[in-house]
Amino acid sequence: MSNKSAKTKPEVAISATTPDDLRDLRAFCLLVDHGSLTAAAKQLGETKGSVSRRLSRLESALGVPLVRRSPRLVQPTEEGVLYRQRVGRALELLEDATDALKEAQGHPRGRLRVTAPPDFAHTVLAPVFARFCEAHRDISLELILTDRQLDFDAHQLDVALRLASSLRDSSLVALRLLDGQMGFVASPAYLEREGHPRRLADLSEHRVLVLRQESGPSAVHLTPAVVALDGTFLRALALEGVGIAILPLTLVEPELAQGRLVRLLSGHDSPRRFSLYLLHPATPLLPARVRAFRDFMAHALLNQGRGPWGA
Structure with missing residues (x-):
């Protein structure tokens, strides 16, 4: 029955x-x-x-x-x-x-579910997100901060912001917002205590702090003192004078400007470059809230990949 x-x-x-x-x-x-x-x-x-x-x-x-x-x-x-x-x-x-x-x-309205890398969300993206929320008060921004590449369907995502050297082929629409580069930074206290490295080879005599996916310059063999997934954590260690950190330069722009960190070996930055991409599903009927977010982010960031991001 x-x-x-x-x-x-x-x-x-x-x-x-x-x-x-x-x-x-x-x-x-x-x-x-x-x-x-x-x-x-x-x-x-x-x-x-x-x-x-x-x-x-x-x-x-x-x-x-x-x-x-x-x-x-x-x-x-x-x-x-x-x-x-x-x-x-x-x-x-x-x-x-x-x-x-x-x-x-x-009219853009409703919930907008976005995933973004934590480091960049805390530093580069947070001010942009704040301006977006002020400009679009009918949109409720829901953020998932993670370095993992989440599945759009499984996590009901509208937009993903991802850092990558390049993107694999996919059915998603990708917009490259920013280009950046890794650099060497240390606190004045560390440099006063341990001295300034003048050549890449000098790094082998220093405590080096690296992101897990960043192996450091290929011209010199390093045994990192600390390896972590979180660039914000490594920045905090560098500020405490633990060692020389290899980090995306954009993460430390305020500290460099204030003199709390010093950029080192600027002519020998890590060759690893990366970009910040905005991805969304490929559909002819893209929701207004997604269009509004994409266009806002592009206007705010698209032409800022030069200057402090580059070498």
């Missing part, structure tokens, strides 16, 4: 969602509401014969008489009254969903 019901319901639901059947359902609702073929036909902009055929087609598909007809009056059957109530709610929900979608396409 339950298997039969489970099989029947999807078939009815599928057949009831075609465009013609939706108009048949609307014709039925109007017919019940007005009790008149003439009134229903006028509302639909059709003839009485067309409305009558719609009703017959619907009753035939359902296998249930929905109305009793007389020359002067159309009255719903008991089954027709119940069906009108449920179908009416479904049509209202469909109309609400359609209106909401049209409104969303015109």
